Amino acid sequence: MTWIWNNSPALPVVLLLPTAIAIPLFALIDRRLARALALAVSLTTAGLGVLNLAKVLAYGPVHYHLGGWPPPIGIEYVLDELSAFVLLVINTIAFLVLVHAKTPVERELPDAGKHVPYYAVAVLMLCGFNGIVVTGDFFNLYVWLEIASLSLYGLIAVGARKAPVAAFRYLILGTIGACFYLLGLGFLFTMTGTLNMADLKAILPAVAQEPAVAVGLGLIAAGMGLKMALFPLHGWLPDSYTYAPSASSALIAPLGTKVGAYVLVRVLFFIFGVGAATRAFPLTTLIGWLGAAGILYGSILAMAQRELKRMLAYSSIAQVGYIGLGIGLANPLGLIGAVLHVMNHAAMKALLFLVAGNFRTVLGHSDIGRFDGSVRRRMPWTTAAFAVGALSMIGIPPLAGFFSKWYLALGAVARGQWIFLAVVLVSSLLNAVYFFRVIERLYLAKSEAGENAPGTDAPPSMLVPVLVLAAALVGLGLFNAVIVNGVLERIVNAALF
Amino acid sequence: MTDVLLGHYGYWFVFVLMVLGFYGMVVKRNLVKKLIGMNIFQVAIIMFYLSSAVKWTATIPIADPALGTADTALYISPLQHCLMLTAIVVGVATSGVAYALLITIYKRYGTLHEDELLERMKNDLDLE
Numbered sequence: 001m002t003w004i005w006n007n008s009p010a011l012p013v014v015l016l017l018p019t020a021i022a023i024p025l026f027a028l029i030d031r032r033l034a035r036a037l038a039l040a041v042s043l044t045t046a047g048l049g050v051l052n053l054a055k056v057l058a059y060g061p062v063h064y065h066l067g068g069w070p071p072p073i074g075i076e077y078v079l080d081e082l083s084a085f086v087l088l089v090i091n092t093i094a095f096l097v098l099v100h101a102k103t104p105v106e107r108e109l110p111d112a113g114k115h116v117p118y119y120a121v122a123v124l125m126l127c128g129f130n131g132i133v134v135t136g137d138f139f140n141l142y143v144w145l146e147i148a149s150l151s152l153y154g155l156i157a158v159g160a161r162k163a164p165v166a167a168f169r170y171l172i173l174g175t176i177g178a179c180f181y182l183l184g185l186g187f188l189f190t191m192t193g194t195l196n197m198a199d200l201k202a203i204l205p206a207v208a209q210e211p212a213v214a215v216g217l218g219l220i221a222a223g224m225g226l227k228m229a230l231f232p233l234h235g236w237l238p239d240s241y242t243y244a245p246s247a248s249s250a251l252i253a254p255l256g257t258k259v260g261a262y263v264l265v266r267v268l269f270f271i272f273g274v275g276a277a278t279r280a281f282p283l284t285t286l287i288g289w290l291g292a293a294g295i296l297y298g299s300i301l302a303m304a305q306r307e308l309k310r311m312l313a314y315s316s317i318a319q320v321g322y323i324g325l326g327i328g329l330a331n332p333l334g335l336i337g338a339v340l341h342v343m344n345h346a347a348m349k350a351l352l353f354l355v356a357g358n359f360r361t362v363l364g365h366s367d368i369g370r371f372d373g374s375v376r377r378r379m380p381w382t383t384a385a386f387a388v389g390a391l392s393m394i395g396i397p398p399l400a401g402f403f404s405k406w407y408l409a410l411g412a413v414a415r416g417q418w419i420f421l422a423v424v425l426v427s428s429l430l431n432a433v434y435f436f437r438v439i440e441r442l443y444l445a446k447s448e449a450g451e452n453a454p455g456t457d458a459p460p461s462m463l464v465p466v467l468v469l470a471a472a473l474v475g476l477g478l479f480n481a482v483i484v485n486g487v488l489e490r491i492v493n494a495a496l497f
Numbered sequence: 498m499t500d501v502l503l504g505h506y507g508y509w510f511v512f513v514l515m516v517l518g519f520y521g522m523v524v525k526r527n528l529v530k531k532l533i534g535m536n537i538f539q540v541a542i543i544m545f546y547l548s549s550a551v552k553w554t555a556t557i558p559i560a561d562p563a564l565g566t567a568d569t570a571l572y573i574s575p576l577q578h579c580l581m582l583t584a585i586v587v588g589v590a591t592s593g594v595a596y597a598l599l600i601t602i603y604k605r606y607g608t609l610h611e612d613e614l615l616e617r618m619k620n621d622l623d624l625e
Contacts, residue, residue: 176535179538
């Protein structure tokens, strides 16, 4: 037990990476082992996430030296409140999505030979995300970023017929993003001579006036903006999310963009500090305005979509905008809103994409225009969960989505940014328009097939994760004060403004 | 002006290479050429890192008994080279995935030219 306790920061990565390789081997014995292993390892990492968060909250940040090499020579893993919190969110959501994945994967990947690699690549992607969040080394972060991205491209490409084209476009843009990050890191490295985050933070004040440092930071921000699909760098997102298999979109949409946002928060608020980051150029303000533009753009385009998954994809651009807006406010309330929205949006988007997966599996389509009352009578639980997720996206209290918007609005007031406040309020109305359009069809539209709807709701493996997430949205909303006071306040106290 | 140009010619070379790669990725309509542009872009960044490791009067970073290890100015910095080995591996992996995608695209649509591809995708009503 003490061994697990002492090594807990590195364990998620150490477990996930060999499992990703072991899955194809164990599948030679029995194919069903692939999913069982993926579920077991993601449940374990979610459990480790709870352990790590409890550890950090009880004993403060944990520094773990890989191989016993002390930094800045060696690579260290750092668990602080922010990384432990994001790790817990990522691993829990990934576990729920993998539980759900069984039927959609079997249905949407007709070639049974692809099921085993699918789970292997999903675990590899999860490993990449864990590595990005837990690492305390900039170059290590780049490697994890690429591991996660390459897995993402694969997970998207196995989808619909058009999916490889979407995946290729994402690959080109994603690689540009990673290259910008690497180039920016090159500038920072030549100025400071270190790759360790804590070490770099200590050296930065001495060179903060140099233009090269500002250029490096700008390039890193641009690269991460591409990875998190911050407007106007979102071009890869709608097609990728739409054509990916349902299980992949539910993995990628809640987690992929959040990891980019995490890196941005980490660099801006925990390594540079807002003061140093904005000395040469008002970077956070720019991110805030791009976020605000993204909120309006994504919401308006979401209203125009006829297909549920594509609508959710545009909605994701808007939701990433909220995180950008919270970063742009650059005050404690804005940061609370941004980090809270990372969690809330992860739960909401996972729920909504899983619901879209249920519709596709049971009905064979997710066209909003073809939804009517018979869908609701046939799939009462799925539809109810969708309604909860949609109301949370709109921001109806006491659901979780309300509270992140609440903190963003408070942050905007504290900053005197009335336009940001107006954007948050208007976007709630836009959210209401495009989600009520779907709810209206599901609950009020007369079905042409008559009152007796044939068929049943999705199988339990698809319903349970959806209902758990719906309950979680209520729970996260009701216990929001506990999360904010217990974890987020401490994250904000550690941040540099 | 000439000082800026000549004094940093290594960086100008990297800059030109980067712009070339970016041009290929954004402007070229053939997907393979886009990929080649991407590779040029990656190589430019590798060059950037390596050029930052250079010291004119230094030798390769293997401990030489004649030089000793006290004065690090006698050796060029090995760290950037190690980092770029990893970056090269990442680049190879990315290219591998990209070519696999291109093969699938070609099998499905019979073309790798973006305009033709978009035209053929319009007629493909799968999931739309």
